[in-house]
Amino acid sequence: MKKLINDSNKVVSEMLQGMAIANPNIVYYKDFEVIARKNKTEKVGIVSGGGSGHEPAHGGYVGKGMLDAAVAGNVFASPSPDRIIKGIQEAHMGKGVLLVIKNYSGDVMNFEMAKELAEMEGIAIKSVIVKDDVAVPDSTYSTGRRGIAGTIFVHKIAGAKAEEDATLEEVSRVAQKTIDNTRSMGMSMSSCILPGVGKPGFVLKENEIEIGMGIHGEPGIERTNVKKAREIVDILCHKILKDMDYTNSEVAVIINGLGGTPAMELYIITKEIDEILKTKNITPYKYFVGNFMTSLEMAGCSISLLKLDSELKQLLDAPCNTIGLKIGD
Amino acid sequence: MKININSKDYMEYLNKAAVVIRNHKDYITRLDAETGDGDHWVNMNMGFNKLLEQKELLEGMSLSDMFKKIAMTLMSTIGGSSGVLYGSAYLKASKVVIGENIITAPLLIDILTAKLEGIMERGNAKPGFKTMIDTLHRALEYMTEAFHSNASDEEILLAMKKGATYGMNETAQMKAVKGRACYQLDKGIGKLDPGAVTMYYQLEALAEYIIEQNKSNV
Numbered sequence: 001m002k003k004l005i006n007d008s009n010k011v012v013s014e015m016l017q018g019m020a021i022a023n024p025n026i027v028y029y030k031d032f033e034v035i036a037r038k039n040k041t042e043k044v045g046i047v048s049g050g051g052s053g054h055e056p057a058h059g060g061y062v063g064k065g066m067l068d069a070a071v072a073g074n075v076f077a078s079p080s081p082d083r084i085i086k087g088i089q090e091a092h093m094g095k096g097v098l099l100v101i102k103n104y105s106g107d108v109m110n111f112e113m114a115k116e117l118a119e120m121e122g123i124a125i126k127s128v129i130v131k132d133d134v135a136v137p138d139s140t141y142s143t144g145r146r147g148i149a150g151t152i153f154v155h156k157i158a159g160a161k162a163e164e165d166a167t168l169e170e171v172s173r174v175a176q177k178t179i180d181n182t183r184s185m186g187m188s189m190s191s192c193i194l195p196g197v198g199k200p201g202f203v204l205k206e207n208e209i210e211i212g213m214g215i216h217g218e219p220g221i222e223r224t225n226v227k228k229a230r231e232i233v234d235i236l237c238h239k240i241l242k243d244m245d246y247t248n249s250e251v252a253v254i255i256n257g258l259g260g261t262p263a264m265e266l267y268i269i270t271k272e273i274d275e276i277l278k279t280k281n282i283t284p285y286k287y288f289v290g291n292f293m294t295s296l297e298m299a300g301c302s303i304s305l306l307k308l309d310s311e312l313k314q315l316l317d318a319p320c321n322t323i324g325l326k327i328g329d
Numbered sequence: 330m331k332i333n334i335n336s337k338d339y340m341e342y343l344n345k346a347a348v349v350i351r352n353h354k355d356y357i358t359r360l361d362a363e364t365g366d367g368d369h370w371v372n373m374n375m376g377f378n379k380l381l382e383q384k385e386l387l388e389g390m391s392l393s394d395m396f397k398k399i400a401m402t403l404m405s406t407i408g409g410s411s412g413v414l415y416g417s418a419y420l421k422a423s424k425v426v427i428g429e430n431i432i433t434a435p436l437l438i439d440i441l442t443a444k445l446e447g448i449m450e451r452g453n454a455k456p457g458f459k460t461m462i463d464t465l466h467r468a469l470e471y472m473t474e475a476f477h478s479n480a481s482d483e484e485i486l487l488a489m490k491k492g493a494t495y496g497m498n499e500t501a502q503m504k505a506v507k508g509r510a511c512y513q514l515d516k517g518i519g520k521l522d523p524g525a526v527t528m529y530y531q532l533e534a535l536a537e538y539i540i541e542q543n544k545s546n547v
Contacts, residue, residue: 076366077409081416082401105508106410109451113404113413136512143507197367216366218512 001198008195012052012072019059023323026062029090032083035059036069036090044162044171045069045091048100048155049084050107051076053194054215056324057151057293065320065327066159067100068093075194075296076216078106084114088123096124096168098175100154102147103131126172130154132184132304134243135212135220146214149256149293150182150304153316156325160318174315178306183244185236186302187220188213190260192295211235215258215295215302229265233272236303241280246307250285251277252316254304259294261301266290269301286316292324330543332482334432336395337388338542343399344384346534347377350527357523364510364517369411373527376407376415392430396423410508411524414448414461421447434482441469441489452507456496459503459510459517461528467496468532483543486536493532500525 005011012033019035020028026035035058048058049071058070068091073079088097097118101111108129115125131138132150158175166174188210191200201217204210209227212220227235255270257263266289277284285308293302306312319329334342350357350373357370379402380387387395396419404416421443429436445465449455456466471492475485504516511517 074408077368077372078413080405080408080412082405105452106413109410109413113417113451143511194366196371201362201366214512216509218509 001193001195003193003195005195008198011195012074015052015055016059016072019323023063025064025321026059029086032086033072033079034069034083034087034090035062035072036087037062037064037067039064040068040093042093042095043165044095044168045088045093045097046100046155046158046162046171047071047084047087047091047097048151049073049079049087049111050102050104051078051216053192053296054293056291058155060324061152061155061322063320063322065163065318066155066322066325067091075196078104078110081110081114081117084111085118088114088118088125092123096126098158098162098168098171099125099127100151100158100175101127101129102151103129103143103145104147105143124168126168128154128158128172128175128179130179130182132179132182133212133214134183134185134239135214146218148184148186148215148304149254149302150179150184150306152254152288152292152325153182153252153304153306154178156320157312157315159320160315163318174311178312181244181307181312182304183240184254184302184304185239186213186215186256186258186300187211187232187236188217188258188295188298188300189226190297190299191217192259192298194296209300212239213300215293217295217298229268230272233269233276233303237273237276240303240305244305244307246280246282246305248281250283250308250313252286252306252308253277253284253288254292254302255287255289256293256302256304257291258298258300258302259291260297260299263290266301269303273303285313288325330481330483330540332432332434332437332486332539334437334539335430336390336392339392339395339432340384340388341542342535342538343377343380345538346531347374347381349530349534350374350377353526353530357526360521360526361523363520364505364513365523366509368409369523369527372407372409372411376403376412379406392426392432393423393428396420396426410452411461411527414452417447417451418444419447434476434485438469438473438476441465441472445469454507457503458506459500459522459525460507461522461524463500463503463522464493464496464525464528464532467499468493471495483540486539490533490536493529497521497525497529
């Protein structure tokens with residue numbers, strides 16, 4: 001294992017310390033592994049979080065126009081309720097708190113437990129669960145679809161709504177609307193190594209890729225041989241567009257790198273998506289290209305599409321200022 | 330013999346359970362690596378060690394306060410899914426022992442029932458999902474049946490252990506519905522669920538501790 005770290009037991013806390021140094025507008029709460037905004041205003045608080053290893057998610061999205069607090073667990077493991085409660089307390093400014101949870105068993109249980117405990121302290125809380133990954137069938141019985149890079153749209157839009165001084169109900173409504181209109185799918189070309197484990201959890205051969213792999217290396221739909229960017233985009237888009245009808249609408253697009261993919265390749269993917277969308281009578285409104293929700297050093301990408309209406313468009317365009325995403329006035 | 334457990338005895342039992350868990354590092358890690366992400370043993374071991382560090386404080390508490398403190402400790406130390414599930418189990422159990430100082434056979438059944446309910450509610454899961462629930466569910470089923478057929482306390486404990494063994498082994502043939510194993514193509518079929526196994530260790534240690542304790546008192 002070759003990594004730029006000091007101690008595998010301290011990667012989360014040292015990373016968050018660094019993040020707080022890089023962004024003077026946020027503060028790091030040691031032991032709770034919480035990143036929160038320094039300058040608080042009276043509005044609905046937005047809290048997200050989950051396992052570490054997906055940076056800049058989620059601490060990198062704390063700031064004006066997005067999250068008020070982010071709670072980090074260990075690498076790829078949910079934070080415990082006591083940490084999440086700290087995040088809720090830091091985000092609570094008297095108007096209630098919205099929790100944005102990615103759909104994994106551990107995250108859902110820990111955030112819901114924290115929600116119940118914080119409600120007992122008299123804080124009004126609502127939660128939404130992001131499940132955008134079409135690689136996994138949706139199900140009310142099982143854990144169902146995973147939450148991946150489409151979560152960034154939810155942070156952005158809920159955050160913008162909260163800045164407008166909306167009520168908790170209103171913020172929760174647009175967050176859910178964003179989830180309902182977002183679909184994503186990813187692929188991977190290499191594994192990643194958890195610092196505490198020291199060796200890869202799975203191995204992809206030199207000429208092998210996996211379609212639909214999750215952001216923790218969970219199995220996807222199929223293992224196949226390396227293909228041209230155009231073919232990969234075709235496969236991913238096909239699955240997304242089969243799941244939701246985007247025809248004749250405007251969409252926002254995230255082309256997300258998983259940590260080990262060069263920007264050059266992400267831009268090639270962007271060009272291919274643009275061509276596909278246009279042939280399907282879908283109008284790309286805005287592109288976000290970069291590493292938004294990573295899986296340590298995994299190579300690969302995911303594509304997320306958000307179907308826009310005038311309300312979502314306006315909230316998407318509103319200013320925000322975080323490490324992971326900046327949109328000017 | 331009689332089931333007759335106070336807070337101090339309960340901590341002795343947890344000590345015994347912690348040793349069993351500690352001794353199965355490689356087995357549990359290997360089971361978990363096959364279907365999950367391989368950290369179940371590390372986290373469980375950390376949680377139980379943390380409980381033992383607080384042994385003196387915990388054994389001086391009432392059963393209810395002790396269970397509550399165990400819940401919070403396991404929740405924050407084990408972390409992930411198991412932490413919050415054991416936390417929910419002990420929180421729920423803390424409510425059925427309010428005002429009680431001694432665990433007898435019927436109270437033990439109430440405690441384990443509360444734990445099972447706590448885990449099922451929090452996990453939104455049922456028996457048959459290939460989880461720790463399967464072990465606990467069968468253990469309770471067997472011991473409750475023994476209790477209602479006027480079995481002795483020792484027979485009740487042996488029935489609990491037998492049910493736990495059966496429930497744990499049943500998970501090998503089940504398909505995972507929750508957690509990371511459910512993303513595997515084979516849903517973990519043919520493999521024991523590591524959470525069901527560590528739950529078994531705890532129930533086995535409980536039965537053996539109480540039976541041995543009685544023998545040494547004679």
